Amino acid sequence: MEQVTTQASEPYVIEMLHITKEFPGIKANDDITLQLKRGEIHALLGENGAGKSTLMSVLFGMYQPEAGEIRKDGKVVQIKDPNVATELGIGMVHQHFKLVECFTVLDNIILGIEPNTLGFLKKADARAKVLELSKHYGLQVDPDAKVEDISVGMQQRTEILKMLFRDNEILIFDEPTAVLTPQEITELMQIMNNLKKEGKSILFISHKLNEIMEVADRCTVLRKGKYIGTVNIADTTKEELSRMMVGRNVNFHVQKEEAKIGEAVLKVRNMTVASKVHKNNAVKHVSFDVHAGEILCIAGIDGNGQTELVHGITGLEPLVSGSITMCGMDISKTSIRKRSVMGMSHIPEDRHKHGLVLDYTLEDNLILQRYFTPEFTNKAGFLRRKNIRSYANRLIEQYDIRSGQGPITLARSMSGGNQQKAIVAREIDKNPELLVAVQPTRGLDVGAIEYIHSQLVAQRDAGKAVLLISLELDEVMDVPDRILVMYEGEIVGELDPKNTTQEELGLYMAGAKKDEVTVE
Amino acid sequence: MKLLKNKTFQSLISSLICIILGVLVGYIVLLIINAEGAGKAMITILKNFFVYPNAKMRMEYFGTVLVKMAPLLMCSLSVLFAYKTGLFNIGAAGQYCIGICACLFTALYLHWSWPLCLLSAVAAGALFGFIVGVLKSYRNVNEVISGIMLNWIALYITNSVLSLVKEPSSPYTYKLQGARGKAALLPQLGFVNQIFNNNKYITIAVPIAIAVAIIIWVVLEKTKFGYELKATGFNRNAAKYCGMAEKRNAILTLVIAGALAGLGASFYYQSGIEQWECTATSVPGMGFNGIAATFLGGLNPIGTIFSSYFLQHIKEGGTHIDTMKYSAQISDLISSVIIYLCGFVLFIKYMMNKITVKSEERKKERLAAAASAVNSNEKKGGDR
Numbered sequence: 001m002e003q004v005t006t007q008a009s010e011p012y013v014i015e016m017l018h019i020t021k022e023f024p025g026i027k028a029n030d031d032i033t034l035q036l037k038r039g040e041i042h043a044l045l046g047e048n049g050a051g052k053s054t055l056m057s058v059l060f061g062m063y064q065p066e067a068g069e070i071r072k073d074g075k076v077v078q079i080k081d082p083n084v085a086t087e088l089g090i091g092m093v094h095q096h097f098k099l100v101e102c103f104t105v106l107d108n109i110i111l112g113i114e115p116n117t118l119g120f121l122k123k124a125d126a127r128a129k130v131l132e133l134s135k136h137y138g139l140q141v142d143p144d145a146k147v148e149d150i151s152v153g154m155q156q157r158t159e160i161l162k163m164l165f166r167d168n169e170i171l172i173f174d175e176p177t178a179v180l181t182p183q184e185i186t187e188l189m190q191i192m193n194n195l196k197k198e199g200k201s202i203l204f205i206s207h208k209l210n211e212i213m214e215v216a217d218r219c220t221v222l223r224k225g226k227y228i229g230t231v232n233i234a235d236t237t238k239e240e241l242s243r244m245m246v247g248r249n250v251n252f253h254v255q256k257e258e259a260k261i262g263e264a265v266l267k268v269r270n271m272t273v274a275s276k277v278h279k280n281n282a283v284k285h286v287s288f289d290v291h292a293g294e295i296l297c298i299a300g301i302d303g304n305g306q307t308e309l310v311h312g313i314t315g316l317e318p319l320v321s322g323s324i325t326m327c328g329m330d331i332s333k334t335s336i337r338k339r340s341v342m343g344m345s346h347i348p349e350d351r352h353k354h355g356l357v358l359d360y361t362l363e364d365n366l367i368l369q370r371y372f373t374p375e376f377t378n379k380a381g382f383l384r385r386k387n388i389r390s391y392a393n394r395l396i397e398q399y400d401i402r403s404g405q406g407p408i409t410l411a412r413s414m415s416g417g418n419q420q421k422a423i424v425a426r427e428i429d430k431n432p433e434l435l436v437a438v439q440p441t442r443g444l445d446v447g448a449i450e451y452i453h454s455q456l457v458a459q460r461d462a463g464k465a466v467l468l469i470s471l472e473l474d475e476v477m478d479v480p481d482r483i484l485v486m487y488e489g490e491i492v493g494e495l496d497p498k499n500t501t502q503e504e505l506g507l508y509m510a511g512a513k514k515d516e517v518t519v520e
Numbered sequence: 521m522k523l524l525k526n527k528t529f530q531s532l533i534s535s536l537i538c539i540i541l542g543v544l545v546g547y548i549v550l551l552i553i554n555a556e557g558a559g560k561a562m563i564t565i566l567k568n569f570f571v572y573p574n575a576k577m578r579m580e581y582f583g584t585v586l587v588k589m590a591p592l593l594m595c596s597l598s599v600l601f602a603y604k605t606g607l608f609n610i611g612a613a614g615q616y617c618i619g620i621c622a623c624l625f626t627a628l629y630l631h632w633s634w635p636l637c638l639l640s641a642v643a644a645g646a647l648f649g650f651i652v653g654v655l656k657s658y659r660n661v662n663e664v665i666s667g668i669m670l671n672w673i674a675l676y677i678t679n680s681v682l683s684l685v686k687e688p689s690s691p692y693t694y695k696l697q698g699a700r701g702k703a704a705l706l707p708q709l710g711f712v713n714q715i716f717n718n719n720k721y722i723t724i725a726v727p728i729a730i731a732v733a734i735i736i737w738v739v740l741e742k743t744k745f746g747y748e749l750k751a752t753g754f755n756r757n758a759a760k761y762c763g764m765a766e767k768r769n770a771i772l773t774l775v776i777a778g779a780l781a782g783l784g785a786s787f788y789y790q791s792g793i794e795q796w797e798c799t800a801t802s803v804p805g806m807g808f809n810g811i812a813a814t815f816l817g818g819l820n821p822i823g824t825i826f827s828s829y830f831l832q833h834i835k836e837g838g839t840h841i842d843t844m845k846y847s848a849q850i851s852d853l854i855s856s857v858i859i860y861l862c863g864f865v866l867f868i869k870y871m872m873n874k875i876t877v878k879s880e881e882r883k884k885e886r887l888a889a890a891a892s893a894v895n896s897n898e899k900k901g902g903d904r
Contacts, residue, residue: 337763
């Protein structure tokens, strides 16, 4: 009841009415309306490429819309550039933080509006205000710690404090949970609720339905640049939201048959890999098998040696000791190219760092693993452009990779989901014996996740071995046939996803529980 | 506006703007030094060999510009080739210098024939590129640092080695003539030399240099090797991830870059046009000017043919101005001002992109306004 009355009396603090924004070849926003009430948490939901980022860029004055208007407290405002947005009290926590790594937390917070007299900094006042704010909202930070030394969670709290320090009223969180551990996510939800209680208005951009259901009051859904609707979270369900977002029913649970497990395709024995960050080994004497026809998942909290494990298997890093056998051949010292040709595919953890050449076109990226084959290079060493084009067109169609200009689109200009689809298409189309997929659904929306999961299962059903490395609990529970848990560079448990719970998995991941895991 | 978005057109226009700016600034400098003769001097620089009233003389000096263009083009291609792989080959100057050392030593001391001298220059340049490449790939030494240090090493090696074949009475090396080095002179082009008033310095170097530029373009744009090199230049990690031998490629790139610079040295010194001065205190500017030619040429191998020609044209033009009013060094000053402004090519491209984006937005706004006006007047949809 109380909520109804506030709805009637409380005006909208920000209204974006009938916003239209076009880019060459694409209508990124088509008549979109978003109304944010004072003191609410309003979720903005949509798949990758639905137009969420464009809409926020319009709100921040980075783009000027072709049509539509923006109102603040009912008055029409012209947001010509980000400075105007800042003056209006709009602040944003970006998905990739905008912090100066070698500065302290306090320096980062005051950056740009440093309190000073005659050019001399007056940090004491700022420190007092920061400490006050951090206590008031339960945002634990150490103002004197350098940003490069603190956890991702604390970096995010620093970003939030930056907004509060500037007395921002409207706080935008752009996919804030993508980089956090489960515990940090719970904390963030608490912080958002605190901010709401203090009368701040929050715009929460996400495609994680669980989080939206937990924390938001209302939710606006976009799909392919169009406005689909705004709903009260109390009156809706996860299923309805996902239907609005994707435009069809979505399977949250991966559909799969009983696994038909075959021979071991990959045998890892006593593998030890050095760390690049510290002097100890990141992977310590790890042994396991991956069989044909199974999906094996390596679970664990980020930074427990998964990255180095993958680098060891794929050849990006040399082994300190131990051996790797694939299809009966010792590949411990084999080159990356040879491993790839032998039938190893690798969907890398970081699609921008490893997976793509962003300044190459889509077609040039799609042949990245096979450009040297006779299909694409003739005997004299010239590229066969015609074959490349037709191959790219086939993959684009088969895997539904969307882009502005088809095969000649620059990879940089594509949305994250479609970039990932391109990598998945490239790696799966190689018809590998072993597919190593590292966080293949990171940062993707429900529709794309469903698609990629189904592709992994299809590979398994085709009798391939799939090694999945994942940080997402839902994915760990749903997709694989077998789970190995990694903790501090060692395998501490082997679990059957059918007979385990998230709680039990969590205990292993946190190092509270440990079994001896052996392979014959 | 559509034309402005075309990449080739953009490169062309921005290079032209740089040239105009350079000429303007150069003119201002001339004005400051001596206002009276400034206009005439500037025209002289731009006219270069056209200042000669005699058509035969014009052709002869035009030929000389071409002879000097060939080595600059090679240095420019050297810088460009490495740049496409993400490496900045400032060592081209040293690779060029050590190329001089190799070809003159083999010519004057060992009395080898021209193909062998040419190959030794190529090999010497390649060796210096190789050193930079190995340091880069295996010890992660920045190629700019090691390149600059090798430039000095190359200079002093060249000075001491070529002192063995120095004229007794001057700091210069012997001329390539008679039994001492005639065999090392590059073959002339017969009737082509006649066109250029029997300019004896015109050799096979000029057409070969242009052919090399075209070959480099083909390699970069059409081959597997070029695909790998550019991928490595854009994203080293991705290149490693997909199994390209990125370390080997970096070394190979610098070896080729070094070879190109060495070839440039051979083109110039084996034409017999110049002798090495064994008391030189800095490496020849050819390698550094190559950097300017690369950018002025819009980072395109074909473009560098024209930019190299232009840079040599104004450098030569500078030698014709009135030395009564201006000191002899003024020509270097003017050409270096123009070369310096060539660095602004990328900046001008950036500005052009910004302008096109803005004007497009304005156009759209106008269209939208027009459409809505039509809508409200006639109460029916605009035909947008």
